[in-house]
Amino acid sequence: MARPDGRQPDELRPVTLTRQWSVHPEGSVLVEFGQTRVLCTASVTEGVPRWRKGSGLGWVTAEYSMLPRATTTRSDRESVKGRVGGRTQEISRLIGRSLRACIDLKALGENSIVLDCDVLQADGGTRTASITGAYVALHDAVGWLAERKALAGKPASVMHRSVAAVSVGIVDGEPRLDLNYLEDVAAEVDMNIVCTGTSDFVEVQGTGEANVFGRDQLDALLDLGVLGCVELADAQRKALAE
Amino acid sequence: MARPDGRQPDELRPVTLTRQWSVHPEGSVLVEFGQTRVLCTASVTEGVPRWRKGSGLGWVTAEYSMLPRATTTRSDRESVKGRVGGRTQEISRLIGRSLRACIDLKALGENSIVLDCDVLQADGGTRTASITGAYVALHDAVGWLAERKALAGKPASVMHRSVAAVSVGIVDGEPRLDLNYLEDVAAEVDMNIVCTGTSDFVEVQGTGEANVFGRDQLDALLDLGVLGCVELADAQRKALAE
Amino acid sequence: MARPDGRQPDELRPVTLTRQWSVHPEGSVLVEFGQTRVLCTASVTEGVPRWRKGSGLGWVTAEYSMLPRATTTRSDRESVKGRVGGRTQEISRLIGRSLRACIDLKALGENSIVLDCDVLQADGGTRTASITGAYVALHDAVGWLAERKALAGKPASVMHRSVAAVSVGIVDGEPRLDLNYLEDVAAEVDMNIVCTGTSDFVEVQGTGEANVFGRDQLDALLDLGVLGCVELADAQRKALAE
Amino acid sequence: MARPDGRQPDELRPVTLTRQWSVHPEGSVLVEFGQTRVLCTASVTEGVPRWRKGSGLGWVTAEYSMLPRATTTRSDRESVKGRVGGRTQEISRLIGRSLRACIDLKALGENSIVLDCDVLQADGGTRTASITGAYVALHDAVGWLAERKALAGKPASVMHRSVAAVSVGIVDGEPRLDLNYLEDVAAEVDMNIVCTGTSDFVEVQGTGEANVFGRDQLDALLDLGVLGCVELADAQRKALAE
Amino acid sequence: MARPDGRQPDELRPVTLTRQWSVHPEGSVLVEFGQTRVLCTASVTEGVPRWRKGSGLGWVTAEYSMLPRATTTRSDRESVKGRVGGRTQEISRLIGRSLRACIDLKALGENSIVLDCDVLQADGGTRTASITGAYVALHDAVGWLAERKALAGKPASVMHRSVAAVSVGIVDGEPRLDLNYLEDVAAEVDMNIVCTGTSDFVEVQGTGEANVFGRDQLDALLDLGVLGCVELADAQRKALAE
């Protein structure tokens, strides 16, 4: 049973990371996983929220959102509905936790960075593309602070790990890497893996959408996810080297 | 390094499942994991939401909440704040997905069941206690429908699996089962495992709170979680047999 | 015409006041008027709201809420609806006023106490049970402050009165004490009486639900209400003596 | 101790009821109790809310609000705050209940009437002035329906009672009728009495603001309130006769 | 084609400006343009919002609202809907900008003035009547500050211009001044003109409701609007002279 776009089961979609896509933010990356397209911006402000003042620690947080027509049919705006939905909040929290895992908040010093991940076009994997792109935007924002000598620690020590994420799932009984929308909808098991550049786990979330899953299936998905994250870490390194 | 309450690393806290704690709901269970105490009720209504009418399928959904002083310090009510927070929504969605995994919505027929999990007292593991208790409340509500001949399928086929959940984590470098609040706060890695009575996974969520984690640590936590869920499935069976 | 549960017109339902039902709050009481069951907790915080700082006066406020399935049919959560309803606010304000009538805010000193009354099971009289239980929880919270020498005045002077409340009503033309849900729905006139332990009135609220009422009926209801409050004050004294 | 405006203890402020103050509503009355000035409008719509359709019964509801600068200092608008406060809801509910007590909803037929009471200027007694004025506006709206032969019963049977309301209170130890703002603030006990034109009670709400009160004080206040309502019923009759 | 109320195309409706309509506000004006009736109040508070402190500049802002039955059919309250609608916000912003154009915020000093424009009865032109009335209320509030020596500059320099507003439109192909509701609904082009007493423009907003419009039509409407504003400035002067 071939994949809808002809990929191998362990093959990522084409990944692009376009730095400085916007002129205003301290870091801005347009990340594309195939047709999924997310604008990740990192906004720096001096100081930290009131409850953190004087701690010597910085603060990193994230907000995820989708344009109303990023998807095949239009969704109502959350601003118009007057409340942020459960799915949006869950993904925003996941992105924030994942990025905080790769930054030393003490070395960052009392600076705040907000990562905005706005999905311009969706074709599956928007949360994992967001994490992968936000890492690069965050790296640029830390570089911006370094240039201004505004970090508490040595620049190299601030971003002590890289972090990337990918979705994996079981479709038609087959473990597959980086599901697109069609596969995501058809998946029996769906998992998001967040890994560092050295293959350690930051977060693992697996759900039996239409079925339960055994330990062997879980193991296969974890293998595939780590593989994908390593490849993404490589793409991040290349983008940052340009 | 002993656990704060003297348990073995692979030992659950005392678990009690008190059925029919309330007089009004079709199913109601007071579940206790040590000092964590959650009231789980199952409310049946005939019919399904408009978008599901005529599908022949039932609907199960869940809502989680904490009393303001379930915790060591008082939290503001979400009704007063005017919005349901991200954590609450995330947990409500997890409970709903987990319980839907153990029920055949076709055999349920066009009936709706809302599972309310209200934390009366919190000491870690409130979401996993909620899932474990809600399973028993849901079972009673299905029994109530069976007595009234209101199910579409055979009663036995409606609840085709049992489901239970437990938290596991790495504290002081040691994998431990069923963390209480003190351990939860201190955990380097924190994981929630939702399993069926036959040790299949329904949901796996692991987070490196203060650290990342390797595959071996992940494996140890999965082993521990499955073990705990098997024991909880046993407690559920006993409660339902009374 | 006998009462649904066989009581005399001037007979209360069985009343229980279980202190220290929860481990975290400074005061916590599970109050039961028959099948009506309310968890009343008192949460102490040092200091007072900004607008009261430097006044030397403390602050006592209350919040009432019902679990969604405390009633015979499920109600939507106010947190989900995004607003606190009129009935809830009205009762919260009544409880707050009633409890402030029995405490000397100057002797309390600049401490704040929030009384949370969460109805776990409803069978009529939830607001009067809340007031009666909250008094005991407040008394325990003041005791907690006394132990820590955190009161501005002498402990005995802080709670200078006791306060209790009961519903009365005219059902089938007969004045009755402490209506349960069935009677409450059928009542022609419905009244809530809040009294001190020495039979003084704190608050009187009477409504001709399905009818108007004459002065003689009003007088009979007031007599009955005072009688009930005296009996409840006795139960409070016994609970506090344990 | 004289009253601030020189009145006798049992003397109302000058009362005016100006009918047809606005051109659009089916009933509209500007009611003045001294400097308190409330615009009461009655808006008729054919039909009733969905949950009442086919019952043969009409529906009457009320909404109370204050202009931001009706008071001595400006209050924020509830529309801007995004929620209707507890006090506003409590008063809206009281007005609605009071007016429903004087109308036969069966004779009204399946028509809906909304009573809007907007306080243009406040000097104490805004809720009692609202009830008193809304009765006249409601009467005019029922007359409007009668002219169009849109009532289910005979016009005379629709408004089978008149209803009026007044505040009473104990100030400087003296029971007084119709408190203005200065007296309201200084009152030890504060009570709102809603009566029919034949001196029956519709609603009684008494609160010991700064003190508790004995049965004799309560009796004195009830006497005074009935007296005031009789006088207001007379003013209503005269206004309707014009 | 005569106008519904028999006016000439360039004729205003009768305009009245009643100062001191309310007792509490520092400035209060009931403005009437024919049957359109708006209560404009100006509320002074010492100091400015936090973001403006220490700037030496004052602050003037405006809020517009309509009573629910100001119109021919009743509208729901924005407080009940929980949000301020687009039209309301747009008009509030227009009133605020227009009034800030006629006041020297430096000469005002660090004082804040809120202009509340509440439409008691609507018959077209409510926003232009609001601006015209609010100018007079603002003038009175500045006078109140002058009496208390609370202005930073000379009283005369604070209100360095007068401002008034009027609607114009093309109805049945004819340019007309000060449209009432019937004309407003029928207008092909609708324009609001805000002018100073010396015929300078403050704001111009023209919309082709049912059609587009040419430069010659625009010119005719501008001429008519300036004419109307000059007449209104005269009415303002007379009102302030009383």
Place this chain on the structure above:
Amino acid sequence: MARPDGRQPDELRPVTLTRQWSVHPEGSVLVEFGQTRVLCTASVTEGVPRWRKGSGLGWVTAEYSMLPRATTTRSDRESVKGRVGGRTQEISRLIGRSLRACIDLKALGENSIVLDCDVLQADGGTRTASITGAYVALHDAVGWLAERKALAGKPASVMHRSVAAVSVGIVDGEPRLDLNYLEDVAAEVDMNIVCTGTSDFVEVQGTGEANVFGRDQLDALLDLGVLGCVELADAQRKALAE
């Protein structure tokens, strides 16, 4: 006094209109006015809102929004704040009115089209760029309906006019076309002109931000705006011809 980017006073910034920027919407255009970059999508749904059913008329509406970091400093999301701000609503309404002026809703038939204008990067003129881009997206959506034979009238008759918009203003005393952000902030008078391809006005909005303006200045701005709109209409024609 040269313009910040060296343009002539009557010179537009480089304009690009990229059709089919997104894969999902029926019409999607990335419009750029210099560094201002807006994604305009047109979403078609069969049918119209309930209040319009059976009218034979279609419906076109618009929603405008800015990404949080489209600007030089980050703004909070309106979804997080829980309400859509006044400026956003005002612009959404303007875009909707402008686009409805160029479409024959009868020829459109009972179809609904939502125009979403999301500002990805802001440098002045975001509302006028939105209108200009949304016209092209709307044209493509109508073409999409034409291909499916889903229009009520002849395709050519549906879009009977073109519409474009541009900002003009007086900066340093000089009337200028198409202000960028720096000029917008410095402008004494600021005006938005919406015109058809045949130089008729659809909407004119002029504001004296820091000053009032005379009729001669208004005339100069109108001349400049018409000129700009003619040029933009040409760019739209070219984009649609590709």
